[in-house]
Amino acid sequence: MDKRFHIAVIGSGPAGLSAAGRAAQYDQETAQSEPTHVLLEGFNTHAKTIFRYQKGKHVMAEPGFLTLRSPMQFEAGKREQILDSWAESLQALNINIAYNSEVARISGEKGDFRIALQNGSEVLAENVVLAIGFQGNPRRLGVEGDAESDFVMYQLDDPEEFKSETIVVVGAGDAAIENALGLSAHNLVYIVNRKAEFSRAKEGNLNAVLAAINDKKKSFYCKYETTVAGLELPAQAGATGAIILNTPEGEERIECHRIIARLGAIPPRSFVESCGVEFPNEKPDAIPDLDRHYESNVPGLYIIGALGGYPLIKQAMNQGHDVVEFIRGNEIKPADYPLLQKQFRLLPYAMDAEDVLDLYQKRVPMFRRMNALSFRELIIESNIMISLDGADYDEAARERDAALSEEGGKLTKLIKAGEYIYRDGEYSNSFYTLVEGTASVQLARGSEPQDLKAGQFFGEMSLISGRPRSGDAIAGSDCILIETPRRIMVKLMNSNDDVREGIDRVFIMRALQSAFSPSMSSEELGQLAAEVELKTFKAGELLYEQGSEGGYLDLIRSGTVVLVQQSHGTELVLSQLQSGDLVGQMALMGTPVRQDSAKAAVRVETIRLNKDQFLRLVGGEPQIIDSLQDSASALLTQSRAMASYPEGGRAINFLMGEGLGEATNALIIDEDLCVGCDNCEKACAETHAGISRLNRASGASYAGIHVPVSCRHCEHPHCMKDCPADAIHRSSGGEVFIDQSCIGCGNCETNCPYDVIKLSYEAPKKPGLLSWLFFGAGFGPGEPNNFEPDPQAKEKGKKAVKCDACMDQPAGPACVRACPTGAAVRLGPDQFGELVAGR
């Protein structure tokens, strides 16, 4: 084979097929006698990865907003249909595919690449398109005994093979979910998710797996926030072994017949590097740097599909199509180009949207090393905001209004220069990145505003702590911001270490800044921020123990910590501390022996400083030490005050046990005042379409404090995890509410640990108060508890209902305002001390 091809495509997955298909189309159009392209496939079939999918697997066509651009057909459907349609296209387009041609080495340069195959032959090509996917070696469990065996499997060909077994599926991606669901028809299945949510799963899988977990009749269980600690291999073939899991509740052993680990795969990086392609860092999941033509640092060598960082089929196929156009010198726009254009429309650039995208990525250090395509996705999911003044604003506003009726995509957001982006105390949790101009941001409540410049970001405090904004942010004139929703940012931080580390670093710097206000330079502070340790504690874990000697203090990043003291056989609660508070500073200022234990009331994240780092931070500055000593003294006084009312401390312990450590706004009833009239429930129902969102009588009580079953608007709302319709939001006032787009899937009901969400039909309309009062018409306020939904309501189906803290009621929470005896109040954790004082 010494013929030189114009394009050699390596790998016949969706990307490679599409690229080869497009090249074949050109060959047909130009009536070539010999193909100018070749498609090299290492196996004896095309689309090996999809071929290996389970029989009958439903293949999805995410992302939905994107249109397909490829000579090959593709729409959501069964694995077999998709493979068949591609086989037909291979024939119809006359694609020059060479099976069993595994590539061993690529050498040469643009115009003259030499592709050496494992079978010894060589292919010559002017351009090479690498579409070899991500399916190198599967990622292993990383514990002893994790070699592939009958007990530990990294691939599941046919779920029907196994019946009446206990099977543990490890992983939370689409493959793990699909395997687990496939197996659950005939087996008892556990799915082990190292995170608290299925953030990487496609929408359809997400719905299906949550439905299975919710289904009480199904033997399908999920272990969240769980990692694999060890394996017990079966003694002989056919016997059961076990898996040891590290769960938030402690270690757990599950006896099982087999383990299916679907932890993704490590890219065939060494092969790609041997072709001369450079990777940005040493991380195992790093992806090569590509320009927007998908060309790598080796001219003429293009990388598309999963290896380029985009694992979705449709995106990969579009890239396959586009890369051939680029190679042929056609400057076409990607399929999502119109969405970008619309987002950038009101910006004062003459530049093309693609160039704006490039520019923005280069502007922000944290995003610079991100894959260009992931950055593209980030921008498409975010809002672009521009601040303008005077006539410019008015003109842009007119343009915006004119564009309101256009469908699809988001238009640039406008803000007047000098206006608040957010205010102190607001509960918004979007993340802002400045790409042009300045914004004046208070990094801590009451601190001097700082002018942030292009490339810097803000809003990370609320993103991480779940607490309200501390300090204001004001738009400068002509500044341009990327406003990224929390959901997208969380996903990005989970999948991109650079971004997570970048945000963490700045978070730490600013947290240290606001906690200690040191006078060190920002370089020194940055240095320190890189050194300190980030710690995570599960509910109930100790940050440190009484009596131990401590050489560190913790600055709380999120969650609530209680200080408890064992004294003469009883446990006294001394204090409860929230994000932004210091824990354990006494050990660095007074005696090193801990006088109390610090216990995480909910999941807690902290920044840990050792003595050396602490001293560098406060380094001989008397006023900082003074103020730290003052606040330490205040804490001690407050602790003793609480310890002197042991019952109060026990009441705090009770509140923490009820999960109120993560509350921001909880309904608390004083049992010494509550006469049980249920006017709170009636008020709730009457102000919320006839359905009460609180249940006064149920819920726990202690020392006259009653915590009714009602939403407490958590710092990091559990209900917001895994809402497929993205219908749950947090208002700027902190109220967590469900909007009209709820599809009634019940995920939030399942995810809420406090049982405060229920699914309900719409309640029937009621007569006016006076006609009920005087003429007995229909049901009165708050009646009846169990209504019969009318047929229209049944047609609409059940939807999730929960407390919205009466965000639409001008007068405030109806439950509290309707209480005739003053028993009902709404509180945040910072008021618990006052609540229990003197009890």
Added chain:
Amino acid sequence: MHQNILRFSNRRYLFVAVGVLLLSVVLYLSQAGGAQPPNGGTWQGYVLGTIGALLIVWLSLLGVRKRRYSSSLGTVQGWTSAHVYLGAALLVVATLHCAAQFGWNVHTLAYVLMAGVILSGFYGIYVYLHYPGRIAGNRLNQPRQAWLNELADVDEEALSAAADCGADVQSMVASAIELSRYGGGFFAQLSGKDYSMVHLPQAEGGGKPLPNVEQQEVIKRLAKRIPRSNKRSEAAALDELLTLFSRRQTILRLLRNDIRMQGLVKVWLFFHVPLTVALLAALLVHILSVFIYW
């Protein structure tokens, strides 16, 4: 943080009520030395009467405000606090208005109804301030439903334990459970009296059901049987039954107490509200007749 209705807002409405009272007393005293003795017919009497009538109308509007759940006109607690203080003041205002002239007529009827409303209200304040704490203390940090659930569980366990015993024990246990009483009619609820019964088999001297106050009849019989039982398995089952019945005793007592106190907290409204409606009617007649027979 939590304030009761009397302490609400630093007793703001107490001072308002005292103000109304002072004004009324001054008005009353200013009748001295007039052409006629103090009564409802002097101009001061009319003013006092008007104040009283307006108070009555406003006081009864609490029933409307309480159900206007979106209202931003103060909180219901504030209204209730004012209702209490101004309602108490009304008793004095009305007495000064009529100058304690009573007779067998519609005017005195209105006064008596008003006094009934106010006195029932005083009782209401008493129970509102004293009973919630007692009710909570009695419930031992669990909602009533949790106790009902536990009772149902205990009953089920008792029936299954009884299945290991003779037919007579089975029938006694089943009947004791069936005839256990808590709540019931108006007086049963408020008295908290235990009307539980048990129907014993003929051999046990039964015929008519016997009172089973505090489950004592069954406990007594179980205790009597345990040392005399022949089979070890039956003794164990009887032992378990004894434990379960003393638990039932506790739960049933707690529930009766809960119902009794919860009833006391509510029952006064059954007087307070209808009397108010009657008062409004009598007041209307009183005012009309005064104007007609002027």
